[in-house]
Amino acid sequence: MIRAGVVGASGLAGGELIRLITQHPELELAFVGGSSSVGRRPAELHPNLRIDFGLTVQPVTEDIADQVDVVFLATPAPASAELAALLADRVPSVIDLSGAFRIRTPELHRRWYPKVDRSTELADRFVYGVPELVRDQLVDAPLISLPGCYATAITLGLAPLTLELGLDLRTVLVDGKSGSSGGGLHLRTADLHPFRNNAITPYSPTGHRHAGEVADFLARAKSGSVGSLTMSAYGVPLVRGLLTSSYVFTDGTVDQRTLQRAYTRFYKGDRFVRVRRHDETLIPVPDPQAVLGSNYCDVTALHDEEGGRIVVLAALDNLVKGAAGQAVQAANIRFGLPEETGLTMQPVLPA
Amino acid sequence: MIRAGVVGASGLAGGELIRLITQHPELELAFVGGSSSVGRRPAELHPNLRIDFGLTVQPVTEDIADQVDVVFLATPAPASAELAALLADRVPSVIDLSGAFRIRTPELHRRWYPKVDRSTELADRFVYGVPELVRDQLVDAPLISLPGCYATAITLGLAPLTLELGLDLRTVLVDGKSGSSGGGLHLRTADLHPFRNNAITPYSPTGHRHAGEVADFLARAKSGSVGSLTMSAYGVPLVRGLLTSSYVFTDGTVDQRTLQRAYTRFYKGDRFVRVRRHDETLIPVPDPQAVLGSNYCDVTALHDEEGGRIVVLAALDNLVKGAAGQAVQAANIRFGLPEETGLTMQPVLPA
Amino acid sequence: MIRAGVVGASGLAGGELIRLITQHPELELAFVGGSSSVGRRPAELHPNLRIDFGLTVQPVTEDIADQVDVVFLATPAPASAELAALLADRVPSVIDLSGAFRIRTPELHRRWYPKVDRSTELADRFVYGVPELVRDQLVDAPLISLPGCYATAITLGLAPLTLELGLDLRTVLVDGKSGSSGGGLHLRTADLHPFRNNAITPYSPTGHRHAGEVADFLARAKSGSVGSLTMSAYGVPLVRGLLTSSYVFTDGTVDQRTLQRAYTRFYKGDRFVRVRRHDETLIPVPDPQAVLGSNYCDVTALHDEEGGRIVVLAALDNLVKGAAGQAVQAANIRFGLPEETGLTMQPVLPA
Amino acid sequence: MIRAGVVGASGLAGGELIRLITQHPELELAFVGGSSSVGRRPAELHPNLRIDFGLTVQPVTEDIADQVDVVFLATPAPASAELAALLADRVPSVIDLSGAFRIRTPELHRRWYPKVDRSTELADRFVYGVPELVRDQLVDAPLISLPGCYATAITLGLAPLTLELGLDLRTVLVDGKSGSSGGGLHLRTADLHPFRNNAITPYSPTGHRHAGEVADFLARAKSGSVGSLTMSAYGVPLVRGLLTSSYVFTDGTVDQRTLQRAYTRFYKGDRFVRVRRHDETLIPVPDPQAVLGSNYCDVTALHDEEGGRIVVLAALDNLVKGAAGQAVQAANIRFGLPEETGLTMQPVLPA
Structure with missing residues (x-):
């Protein structure tokens, strides 16, 4: 099993990541991180997921390196920029769902994300893109930035x-x-x-x-x-x-x-x-x-x-293919699993 | 009081016209016409309007000329084309809400309304336009074609x-x-x-x-x-x-x-x-x-x-300014009433 | 014209009162009161009502007695209790939409409104009830408490x-x-x-x-x-x-x-x-x-x-018959106007 | 693999059954039956499920006995009554989602389903109930009737x-x-x-x-x-x-x-x-x-x-636990699979 951490656990994308990890045969939820809901269980934050994972929300420190193989950052862009700097060389795989590392061109980044400080060196180490278009680059990629919905x-x-x-x-x-x-x-x-x-x-x-x-x-x-x-x-x-x-x-x-x-x-x-x-x-x-x-x-x-x-x-679906599902898809490629692992659920229609 | 007829009484625009006429101090509902609901009362067709107008839906014949000063056609374009031909020279004012007479250029009309036969002579007699832009032409206009929503x-x-x-x-x-x-x-x-x-x-x-x-x-x-x-x-x-x-x-x-x-x-x-x-x-x-x-x-x-x-x-609101309300607005101008007569209701928010 | 004040102008019932007063031929908006939006125009608070009333939200003091014939309190029950005590003997008519004065039996009031302090004397002076059932008592009533929706x-x-x-x-x-x-x-x-x-x-x-x-x-x-x-x-x-x-x-x-x-x-x-x-x-x-x-x-x-x-x-409609509309209906009876004055708008269906 | 047939394939419960069978590791869609959409592919009827099953809707005859291990009847009650009579002794397992066999007491059945003719003998052979309450009876049950939503x-x-x-x-x-x-x-x-x-x-x-x-x-x-x-x-x-x-x-x-x-x-x-x-x-x-x-x-x-x-x-969810999901749950018990097989999807919230 691949041990996964979800940071930003109280948000919509965080909740959706937990939902998908729960349904995934090769991922196990090993850490839930956040700043606003420390000490709370995932089931309290997401009433659809009334499952006891034996975990509560914890602040993120470099110690999580021992607990996880991959960290999903479902955090606002400024927090992602900080967390990525902290974890990039400590955790085998960091997958960021925010806008912090999406735009490569520095001027363009500053134009659209004026409040998101990041080092250009770090940004350059991220693979960015829709998995369908950058599939080869994702294999074994330590740092992945996913497109917006x-x-x-x-x-x-x-x-x-x-x-x-x-x-x-x-x-x-x-x-x-x-x-x-x-x-x-x-x-x-x-x-x-x-x-x-x-x-x-x-x-x-x-x-x-x-x-x-x-x-x-x-x-x-x-x-x-x-x-x-x-x-x-x-x-x-x-x-x-x-x-x-x-x-x-x-x-x-x-x-x-x-x-x-x-x-x-x-x-x-x-x-x-x-x-x-x-x-x-x-x-x-x-x-x-x-x-x-x-x-x-x-x-x-x-x-x-x-x-x-x-x-x-x-x-x-902005929370699945536009966020959490695409993140799992990228993780599947990253770790050499079949791309659709854990993502075979069919659309719910009508709803 | 201006006697108004509404044809196409069972549809959404027809129902909205009846609603607005009910609220209008100078218009009175004098005729409701249609083909699919003959014999039914307006209140049966529109459960919001549980009012006894003493009227039931009737087929349209040239005899309605005696009963109304203005006829609103809230009918599909092919029906409007036929009804307008029947009523144009018999009723003082015909206001069509359909697409039958909107496009003046014949080729363009045929391109978008291939199934709507109309005579070019009749089409040329219609004033078309948003009331705000063709206000002067509406005064005393016998034939008015209103824009789509x-x-x-x-x-x-x-x-x-x-x-x-x-x-x-x-x-x-x-x-x-x-x-x-x-x-x-x-x-x-x-x-x-x-x-x-x-x-x-x-x-x-x-x-x-x-x-x-x-x-x-x-x-x-x-x-x-x-x-x-x-x-x-x-x-x-x-x-x-x-x-x-x-x-x-x-x-x-x-x-x-x-x-x-x-x-x-x-x-x-x-x-x-x-x-x-x-x-x-x-x-x-x-x-x-x-x-x-x-x-x-x-x-x-x-x-x-x-x-x-x-x-x-x-x-x-496509049923008001985009249809029935605009029709009443045009009628107000046509008959020399203040433009906002009967149309002073404020938006319902939130809803 | 009857001069009306609306207190609690930024809330939903307050906005609905302003909407109905705008449509009312005998009421004029003379005062808008509140505590959280002082200085703002009604149109800023209620984007449906883009009308310049020449008024901004003001705190309520006893001075409003000179400006209004009737005050509608669309405030939370504790605020209504305070405002009613202030205005009861100063303004000709106070109409409260909150729960402050609805329950006559003191024990029952304390059971359901433990945080709403009111004097029993003042409560006893209020006429309470659906207008259809207490119509006679509303005529010339200085203090009216309206039922919840x-x-x-x-x-x-x-x-x-x-x-x-x-x-x-x-x-x-x-x-x-x-x-x-x-x-x-x-x-x-x-x-x-x-x-x-x-x-x-x-x-x-x-x-x-x-x-x-x-x-x-x-x-x-x-x-x-x-x-x-x-x-x-x-x-x-x-x-x-x-x-x-x-x-x-x-x-x-x-x-x-x-x-x-x-x-x-x-x-x-x-x-x-x-x-x-x-x-x-x-x-x-x-x-x-x-x-x-x-x-x-x-x-x-x-x-x-x-x-x-x-x-x-x-x-x-909880904001009309369940709140603002019923309040205007009560005011109509209170001031001897036909009960339906300003309330003849028909339901908007479908919506 | 257990070969499953779905009759009533064009309806909502039919579509939901196909969705769940698609996600089920031990069930395979082997037959889709119906009367109104003969010849059409499931993906045409249910645009969420754009999957080529190599099947089209077929009328139900006794020949389907060779093709399926279980038939789900997602048909109106009168059709279910007829189909059950045809298939009861030919197909290993018939699971009916309609009301045809829910009520055991004959008078009560006639009271609520006056148009559904069924033989009392056949009705008595059906196991009825929420799986949680009749679990033991479902094991190896050839005929199962599921409760309404x-x-x-x-x-x-x-x-x-x-x-x-x-x-x-x-x-x-x-x-x-x-x-x-x-x-x-x-x-x-x-x-x-x-x-x-x-x-x-x-x-x-x-x-x-x-x-x-x-x-x-x-x-x-x-x-x-x-x-x-x-x-x-x-x-x-x-x-x-x-x-x-x-x-x-x-x-x-x-x-x-x-x-x-x-x-x-x-x-x-x-x-x-x-x-x-x-x-x-x-x-x-x-x-x-x-x-x-x-x-x-x-x-x-x-x-x-x-x-x-x-x-x-x-x-x-009336289409899952109230219909198709409960049917799959019953089938799992019937065939000795873990009860949750293919049903581990978590709720989609918010939606």
Whole structure:
């Protein structure tokens, strides 16, 4: 068994990590860390998980090196930056779910994460990316930084255009729509149920740092290119799940058939990316309800011939494929397990 | 009292018209028409409205000319086309809420409404437009065609850019998000509660006929221009309300201050358009929850300097300002009443 | 115009009072009071109400006697107790929406409101009750205490059994179900959208003080009696609206026809109580969605012959008929206006 | 591998069975049957399950005896009655999820299922009950009838009172609250999203056949008794999950400590029943959100000393523990597998 530690145990991603580790045949929960809930049992923090792990939340010190083989950091970016510095050379594997080490380019990092101090040396040691695109680099990687929930969907949606078709994407405009669990738990009036139940809330109308992350990553890719990439993000009244719509203008020529083939070919063998065909029934295109609770990302690319654009849709569960599930997926690759180990749960529909 | 008839009485817009007429001091419900619910009382069809109007649903014949001063057609476009032909020269005022007469350009009409036969002569007699923009033409107008719910929001959002600032909008990309009442009542599995409660459904991902309507209208405007206008539309899990995000790329130079001033100036005196400032609290930008049940359309324009674009947001209640409320507003202007007569109800928040 | 003050302006009931006063032809908003939001404009606190009243929130002092004819206290019970003592002999009319003065029997008051100090003398001066049942006492009443939202529904549901039919209700068991606005705005994790969206939460499983209020009131009624009255309350995932199910065991003999006639007769002429018939369509029994945003309370009584019980259902909008609307209704009676003045808005359905 | 057939493949319970079989290490999907969707692949019917099983929906004939070891009937009761008659002596194991064989007493069966013809001989061969209570009888049982979703919750909630404490329950009044998936998929206006989003719908206000099922079962129990058992059922605006509140009046003496101990003792070792303690945090009592997607039933019993009653709460996911999960649990016992095989998924919270 691989001994896993979860830091940030009281948050949504922390709880989801514990849920997935509980269901995982090769991972065992060996440490739960945090600062705000020290001394409490996981079952107290997450009432769905009424299991006695024999553990309580503890502060993180370098001593945890003896207890764990892998530490998942489900902490805010500033805390992750500190914890990673503490643990990087002590624990065999550190997997960070925050934004602290996502953006490689220093100026871009400072632009989007002005409050997150990190050393460039440490940042350079992290492997960043959606597992499907950086799989080889994850094997035995000691330090892994995972994309944000939106960035995962956008990147998986755009990658076949640049990496498979080699297109130059002149303008990409992303409209992201997500549920109320996307932003974590904050005690704000606007996040109370009465003000989210009927809301379509433009919470980041003119920019979102996940767009910076995607642009930074795709700029380093071997083929294709991305010119302008802008993003706006909206909260809609569900809890789990997001959909990204990437509206792409390219000078290259494509048609629907080419798109469909390229996406199918690119994701052939990728168990967690499902290319939708649009001629299917009931839910013909990516829709987060069809991936709820699972590690799937559903994608499709549609050619809007009249509009001269490509519409790329990607849906995922922000707490699974957008956070904890993707982290477990990365850990599986890191430790040489089959990629889907512990992640074979199917989506819960309807819910 | 002005005697009003509502045709399509069993639908959502029909029910909303009856609700608003009930609250209106100068309109009286004199006729309810329809084909599927003949003989039934309005209160049976709309359980919120348990009022005895002394009326039952009747088929529409030319005889209704004696009973009404104005007829609201809350019928599907093909039915509206037929009914308008029947009633145009018999009833003093016909106000159509469908798409039958919205698009003036015949080719564009056929492109988006291939099944709606109408005579071009009749179509040319209709005044079309958001009341705020065609107010003068509505006075005494016998035939009025009202914009679709999305088109109303998009047009009110973009109008200050073209009509006030005179900008040429090179590329406009609209992302529309709406609740489950937007598409009417259809007995389809996908529209049952279990499949809408957690959905973000791309139901028109590569185009929507309301975009054609807006483009056709703005093309005839006196100043500014619109190049490419594309649209994608999504269903989100609320019932009432929509938000349109119009992403605008223009060669003209603007900044946030210019935008804010132009919008405020353009809508000065317009009671039903509220320009948001973005520095307000709790719900700082247009969000349909803040207009629910009312005839308001909230708009704001944000300059995304880094992204080189303008983000225009507009929110409204699709059954009120997007349908029945706007129809009553048009009727008020048509009959010389103060524009807000019977429409002074404030939004119901939270709900 | 009657000059109205609203204290507790930042809360949900306060906002709803401002909404209703805005729509009222005879009330004008003359004062907004509070302690937590001093200096802020109503429109900042309630983004639906973007109206400039020329007022900001002020602390309450005895000086407000010059500014208002009626003060609505939409404050927590302890604050209401203090404010009522301050204003009772200074302002012509004080209408309290809290629980401070609802229960007359001192021991029962202490049992349910142990933290609310009030003088028995002052309490005895308040008229308490649902307007439909204490209408005569409200005329010119200087001090009015309104029932809680649940108590309103339960009382209107049970009154025809005791007051009209003179039944002795041996055992009454109330199961109350309400939306998330029922408990006010509290910054608690359990009230965040993610933890209410899929919840059926037994928040008062073994007792609720509104039951004490109802029992205390009915015990003083002229006919019929109530033996044991117990209550359990649940939160369900909507925002506005509640339904009370009162399961009644009585030794008296009734049948469905008798019940239906008694309810219809008892509420004849009461504009805001709608007796449902159960043979109607679409929404045949009381359901809060059919009263949303309105001052209606829908009631029905069903005879369960096999089970030997009467099932009484009552639905209302907790912020309107359960709070602000009922307060305006009481004020209308108090000042000799037609009872429905300013309250003629019809329910918003669907929403 | 045990070869499983699912009949009624297009329904909600059918889809859930396929989901759970997919996740089960010892069950393999060998047949999918139905009448309305013949020829279609499971993935077309259930867009969450985009898996190629190499199967399409087929009509059920006696030939399926060669293909399956167990058949799950997720069909309406009349179809189940027919299919069971056809398959009872041909297939090693038939597990029926409908109401066809739940009620043993013939008169009671006819009272609640007047349209379901079945032979009493066949009915008597079925083992009926919640697996936790009839476990021994399930081993090698060829014919199994599973309780309804509500009946499962009510029975698990009441069983410790009668079977462990031996109490005579004079009066039991059940108030059931469930999500929109509870009634299956019906193309009715009242089930469309707009009319469920804000609803608290009394759909069975004066009686529910699941109460008959529970009474019939408990009447045959070895200890304790149930006098009057009545039920009312309500739809609330979530999709998955139900809560039953059983209000119990008994002449026996109990206190909270006795109750808590009895429940804990009775369910010791039962993996899928979790006794809540009420002093826990965040979600202290049974709430369906804390069991979503899992096979758990959370129960608690609270002593309302002042009211002289016991309040028993039970929550479960109606499609899992209330249907498909319980069916798999029964199959596990039937075939000698560990009871939790394939059912170890933890609840998805928040969702």
